Amino acid sequence: MAAVIPLSIASAVLPDGDQLELIGGGEKTTRLLRWHDGRAVKCREFESGGRRFTPATIGEILPSEIILATGISDYKSPEDLFKSIGLVFQSTCGLERNNAERATCFAFATHFAEFRDPAPRAIVNWIDAWEALQFLELLAPFCRHAIRTTRFEPADCWNLPAGCSPTFLICDPRPSSALLKFLDATQHSGFAVTQAGRVVTRPFSAVVLTSGHELDDRIPATFLRINATPQTRPSLVDAKALQKIARDFQPQLLAYRLKNRSRVAGATFDADRFRGGTRALASVLGSCFPNSVELQNRVVKLLEPQDEERRLDHARCESAVVLEALLIACHEGRASMHVGEIAELANGILDLRGDGYHLEARKVGNILSSFSLGQRRDSRGYGFLLSTECKQRIHELARSLDVPFFRGQIKKCDICKKLSPNAPRVHI
Ligand SMILES: [Zn+2]
Numbered sequence: 240m241a242a243v244i245p246l247s248i249a250s251a252v253l254p255d256g257d258q259l260e261l262i263g264g265g266e267k268t269t270r271l272l273r274w275h276d277g278r279a280v281k282c283r284e285f286e287s288g289g290r291r292f293t294p295a296t297i298g299e300i301l302p303s304e305i306i307l308a309t310g311i312s313d314y315k316s317p318e319d320l321f322k323s324i325g326l327v328f329q330s331t332c333g334l335e336r337n338n339a340e341r342a343t344c345f346a347f348a349t350h351f352a353e354f355r356d357p358a359p360r361a362i363v364n365w366i367d368a369w370e371a372l373q374f375l376e377l378l379a380p381f382c383r384h385a386i387r388t389t390r391f392e393p394a395d396c397w398n399l400p401a402g403c404s405p406t407f408l409i410c411d412p413r414p415s416s417a418l419l420k421f422l423d424a425t426q427h428s429g430f431a432v433t434q435a436g437r438v439v440t441r442p443f444s445a446v447v448l449t450s451g452h453e454l455d456d457r458i459p460a461t462f463l464r465i466n467a468t469p470q471t472r473p474s475l476v477d478a479k480a481l482q483k484i485a486r487d488f489q490p491q492l493l494a495y496r497l498k499n500r501s502r503v504a505g506a507t508f509d510a511d512r513f514r515g516g517t518r519a520l521a522s523v524l525g526s527c528f529p530n531s532v533e534l535q536n537r538v539v540k541l542l543e544p545q546d547e548e549r550r551l552d553h554a555r556c557e558s559a560v561v562l563e564a565l566l567i568a569c570h571e572g573r574a575s576m577h578v579g580e581i582a583e584l585a586n587g588i589l590d591l592r593g594d595g596y597h598l599e600a601r602k603v604g605n606i607l608s609s610f611s612l613g614q615r616r617d618s619r620g621y622g623f624l625l626s627t628e629c630k631q632r633i634h635e636l637a638r639s640l641d642v643p644f645f646r647g648q649i650k651k652c653d654i655c656k657k658l659s660p661n662a663p664r665v666h667i
Pocket of ligand 1: 569570634651652653654655656
């Protein structure tokens with residue numbers, strides 16, 4: 240009989256539903272914890288279906304900084320566990336309650352990173368670098384397979400053992416846009432990375448720091464935003480205190496994962512009021528609480544400011560201004576429009592808002608082309624007929640970008656009346 244080649248793992252789900260998890264022992268040793276029928280047993284290795292699983296070892300394939308649970312321990316309820324973690328962020332880092340709870344949501348999501356898409360990403364805004372670092376230090380003991388790193392090299396995360404879905408806490412106060420792009424692209428499980436002649440995919444969670452607003456327009460809406468500026472004086476956290484927090488909470492979070500894995504993997508929480516990236520983020524975070532409507536509602540509340548920002552960004556963007564000009568033309572009952580006239584209307588809107596800039600007719604022409612309204616050229620230049628279909632499309636595009644026109648004191652036209660507030664998003 241051929242010898243069974245052992246597979247060194249950090250986590251595995253077996254065909255019969257049993258789960259194996261890597262846990263830490265004393266002195267950087269590791270063992271496996273087998274979860275079977277709601278009960279946990281610790282073992283040195285485990286054989287199943289002709290395969291032999293062994294615990295990945297620290298220092299060889301696992302970095303020595305990784306934070307592991309040492310076993311499991313029960314928690315009162317998901318709400319209670321959520322609340323206790325939020326309180327640690329509030330009391331230790333002085334975080335305001337909403338930001339403390341956003342950090343808590345992120346920590347929970349890291350324990351299910353391989354089952355959800357997009358994978359958890361968070362961006363931390365800060366004013367004081369030391370306080371931001373304290374926050375990252377404190378976040379680590381709550382995250383799954385946490386690895387704190389000052390420079391993130393993507394190659395480091397592909398050689399980890401099977402089942403390891405690490406959380407990289409990246410302490411790089413000036414993240415490059417290349418790093419953000421990489422973290423954005425690797426959020427989606429369907430997209431692999433080619434590296435050194437191999438094609439690899441690995442789900443992982445990541446949190447990065449950023450100060451200032453220079454990167455704001457490059458941060459995807461699927462990244463959770465946490466503000467680490469303390470509201471009250473933070474405590475001084477030392478390594479001992481962090482170890483104690485990990486000892487208290489990692490076993491509870493591992494128990495939460497083991498008990499809820501299949502439900503979280505199959506959950507499809509959908510927050511009706513959000514669109515685009517915020518909707519995907521809400522789904523990832525809300526699905527971590529399949530047994531708690533209270534926590535799912537809380538996730539929605541916590542993401543409202545982020546969604547409002549997204550809507551404002553969209554509403555202010557140049558396409559939205561041009562669409563608003565087009566809506567005015569529709570409501571004035573015009574039969575046709577020329578690019579110059581639309582530019583004039585758009586600039587009138589910008590003047591009213593005091594935005595301090597104007598759009599050139601050529602720019603307006605480019606934006607109009609992206610709307611596919613069927614432009615044609617006549618003696619007065621490029622323009623198009625405002626047919627019923629064209630007006631319909633203008634309304635739909637404007638609705639999908641939350642153009643402020645609809646929120647003003649307007650007399651609704653027939654198309655406005657038919658538009659549902661939750662009309663599906665139309666891609667431009
Ligand atoms: Zn209308």
